[in-house]
Amino acid sequence: MAVTELRSYLTPARLRNLLTGLLVVLCLPAQAAVLPEERVDSLYHSYDGGGVTIDGPSILVRKNIGETVSLSANYYVDMISGASIDVEATASAYSEERKEYSLGADYLVDKTRLSVGYTNSNEDDYQAETTSFSVSQDFFGDLSTLSMRVSFGNDDVGRNGDENFAAEATHRRYGLTWNQVLTPKLMAALSIETVSDEGFLNNPYRSVRYLDPTVEKGFSYEPELYPTTRNSDALALRAIYRLPYRAALKGEARTYADSWGISARNFELRYTHPLRESLLLEAKLRQYQQNGADFYSDLFDYSEATNFRARDKELSDYTTSTLGLGVTYRLPGNWSLLSDRNTINLYWDYMMFDYDNFSDVRVHERETNTLGAGEEPSYKFASNVIRLYWSLWF
Amino acid sequence: MKKIILSLMLPVLAGCSTTPWVAPYERHYLADPIMQFDRDPVAAGYMNHVYEARESARGAEGGTGGGCGCN
Numbered sequence: 001m002a003v004t005e006l007r008s009y010l011t012p013a014r015l016r017n018l019l020t021g022l023l024v025v026l027c028l029p030a031q032a033a034v035l036p037e038e039r040v041d042s043l044y045h046s047y048d049g050g051g052v053t054i055d056g057p058s059i060l061v062r063k064n065i066g067e068t069v070s071l072s073a074n075y076y077v078d079m080i081s082g083a084s085i086d087v088e089a090t091a092s093a094y095s096e097e098r099k100e101y102s103l104g105a106d107y108l109v110d111k112t113r114l115s116v117g118y119t120n121s122n123e124d125d126y127q128a129e130t131t132s133f134s135v136s137q138d139f140f141g142d143l144s145t146l147s148m149r150v151s152f153g154n155d156d157v158g159r160n161g162d163e164n165f166a167a168e169a170t171h172r173r174y175g176l177t178w179n180q181v182l183t184p185k186l187m188a189a190l191s192i193e194t195v196s197d198e199g200f201l202n203n204p205y206r207s208v209r210y211l212d213p214t215v216e217k218g219f220s221y222e223p224e225l226y227p228t229t230r231n232s233d234a235l236a237l238r239a240i241y242r243l244p245y246r247a248a249l250k251g252e253a254r255t256y257a258d259s260w261g262i263s264a265r266n267f268e269l270r271y272t273h274p275l276r277e278s279l280l281l282e283a284k285l286r287q288y289q290q291n292g293a294d295f296y297s298d299l300f301d302y303s304e305a306t307n308f309r310a311r312d313k314e315l316s317d318y319t320t321s322t323l324g325l326g327v328t329y330r331l332p333g334n335w336s337l338l339s340d341r342n343t344i345n346l347y348w349d350y351m352m353f354d355y356d357n358f359s360d361v362r363v364h365e366r367e368t369n370t371l372g373a374g375e376e377p378s379y380k381f382a383s384n385v386i387r388l389y390w391s392l393w394f
Numbered sequence: 395m396k397k398i399i400l401s402l403m404l405p406v407l408a409g410c411s412t413t414p415w416v417a418p419y420e421r422h423y424l425a426d427p428i429m430q431f432d433r434d435p436v437a438a439g440y441m442n443h444v445y446e447a448r449e450s451a452r453g454a455e456g457g458t459g460g461g462c463g464c465n
Contacts, residue, residue, distance in 0.1 A: 041436035047444060060436040074436070141414030142421075173453065184420040189431065193453030234453035238431055242423040250431065256451035264451040272428045280428070288449055314450055328433075347437060353448070385444055387437045 033113045033138050035070040035106055038063055039393045049351065049383025052082040056097075067108070074102040085379060086313070089361050090207050090221055098123040112137050117151075125158040125204075130171070145179040159204040169199030185242040195232045202226035208311040209361070210300040211373055217364050218373035222303055224310050226295075232258035247273045261294030262315065270324075277330070282347070284324035292316040298357050299374050313379065317356040324349040326387075338394040349385040354378075431456055 039062055046055035056077035064070045081095040104117040117132040132151035138144065153171035175193035182188055207221035236254035243249060252268040266288040273281045293315040295308035326347030336342035359376035363369050416424075423429065432438035442455045 036435075041434060043436045043440065045440050058436055058440060142418070143414050143416060175454065177456065181416050181421075181424060184416050185423050187424060187429065189456065191454040191456060193455075195453050232451075232453060234451060236454035236456070238456060240429055240431060242426070242429055246426070246428070248426075248428040254451070254454055256453070258450070262450045264449065266449075266451065274428060288445070288451070290450055293450075314448060320449065345434065345437065349441070349444075351444075351448075385441075387440060389434070389437060391434060391436075 033108055033111050033136065035064050035068075035108055035113075036062055036072075037393055038070075039391060041389055041391045043387060043389035045388075046386040047383060048385075050084050050353070050381040051088060052080065052084050054078050054080045069108075070106040072102075072104040072106075074100075074104075076100040076102070085360065085362065085381075086206055096124055098126075111139075125160045126155065128153060128155040130154075132173075143181040145177075147175075147177045147179070149173070149175040149177075155199070157200050157204065162204075165204060167200030167204075169197060169201055172196045186239065188237065188239040191234075191236045191238075193234050195230075195234075197230040199228060201228065201230055202310065203312065206310075206312055208300055208309045209298065209373075210303050210305060212303070219299060219361075220303070224312065225308055226310060227260065227308050230258060230260055232256065232262075247271065260315070262290065262292060264288065264290040278332075279330075280328040282324070282326040282328075284322070284326075284349070286320075286322040286324070288320040288322075290316075290318055292318075292357070296357075298359050311358075313355055313358040316358040318358065319354045319356075320351055321354070322349050322351045337392055339392065341393040343391045345387070345389050345391065347387040351383045351385060352380070353382070354380045 039060075041058075041060040043058040043060075044055070045058060047053070048055075056079045058074065058076040060072065060074045062070060062072040076099070078098040078100075079095075080097070083094070087094065098121060100119060100121040102117065102119040104115060106113055106115045108114075113136040115132075115134045115136070117130075117134075119128075119130040119132075121128040121130075130151055130153040132149060134147060134149035136145060136147040139146070151171075151173045153173075155169040155171070157167040157169060159165040173193060173195045175191065177189055177191040179189045180187065202224045204223075206224045208224050209219050209221055211218065212220035234254060234256045236252065238250065238252045240248055240250040248271075250268070250270040250272070252266075252270075254266050256262070256264040266286065268284065268286040270282065270284040275281055293310060295306055296310045296312070296315045297306075298311060298316070300306070300309060324347065326345065328343050328345045331342040331344060333340040355378050358379050359374075360379040361376055363371055363376050427433055438456075446452050446455075
């Protein structure tokens with residue numbers, strides 16, 4: 001709208017009405033925003049599956065200063081070893097380490113919580129920095145909370161063994177979450193988030209496969225090539241319900257779509273059951289289903305067949321099913337540090353990956369193989385994910 | 395135009411005058427730690443990282459999402 005049009009539209013009467021409306025919005029009975037709990041969490045995490053082991057520690061400390069400021073710091077390490085199927089097919093096993101530092105601050109202003117965060121992730125061939133800002137407000141008599149979050153990330157991408165390779169990528173995320181108390185036993189949250197990426201977005205080590213009648217196996221490899229932009233939208237609905245006895249049922253559904261043609265949806269059901277005062281048991285079922293990217297192919301017809309090309313299994317059509325079990329044990333007071341509230345937690349997730357159009361090309365390594373290019377069986381594997389942690393509140 | 399603005403403002407006006415339909419003394423169930431979407435941020439954040447690294451979908455993870463800055 002041109003400035004002159006805006007001026008003619010905003011007559012004094014309309015301006016007065018608009019200001020009245022704004023005052024009405026500001027009169028919303030916001031209240032009772034609180035700072036997060038002061039606590040220390042020491043986590044050992046492990047992911048083992050598909051030929052890869054990733055484990056390491058994660059330490060999170062959160063401390064309040066006075067009644068209005070909360071500071072947090074997180075140190076996280078991924079130690080990676082082994083060889084996934086992509087690596088096995090085209091390269092050799094490797095090991096590397098990723099270290100991540102995060103700092104955060106929350107500030108309570110009357111009934112609003114403002115948060116800032118900074119994360120730095122560092123590995124041999126990939127450095128990433130992310131800055132985030134969020135604002136959260138309670139209103140409607142403590143029954144609703146609206147949170148808005150933005151984050152900006154900058155990545156420097158390298159390639160081990162190739163000092164001339166250097167690329168960059170940027171990421172922007174915009175998220176909105178509405179939390180709502182619906183009944184004395186039911187709470188729900190609706191979240192939407194848009195993510196926008198730009199720059200070098202593919203993995204510099206991965207290759208695509210194409211039919212090549214000049215070689216014995218019938219196929220050869222060439223580097224992947226992705227678009228340099230990607231925009232995605234996700235919408236999630238979560239609800240948690242207190243059962244007639246002391247236990248809780250959580251449900252979650254999320255739908256996702258992006259500009260690469262990927263669409264996905266996941267569902268989760270979690271049951272939490274306290275057993276006496278000191279024990280908490282949890283069971284979880286989760287399913288994720290994805291339709292792959294437009295430029296994904298397990299086997300291209302010929303070299304450089306399309307403008308963009310990928311054979312990353314995370315861009316294919318597949319389903320992930322997860323079964324999770326866990327236990328939290330509250331330590332007796334004389335075993336606890338700093339306060340009488342200490343817990344030891346062990347959670348195990350079993351993830352099954354079932355790919356529809358990503359083939360297990362390792363069959364060609366077997367001497368007895370009689371399958372031709374494109375006739376290989378679909379790939380599937382399972383992973384064990386462990387979280388073992390000690391939490392203490394003070 | 396005035397009618398549209400008024401109809402848009404109605405829910406907000408109603409919100410200002412609404413008595414909370416769940417009174418403070420009725421919230422003891424909601425205050426129970428088992429009623430949190432994610433009780434332990436460090437553990438929930440890790441699972442989101444696991445999902446985001448192995449699934450193409452990202453975003454709207456709730457309070458513990460936000461991108462891992464890794465490949």
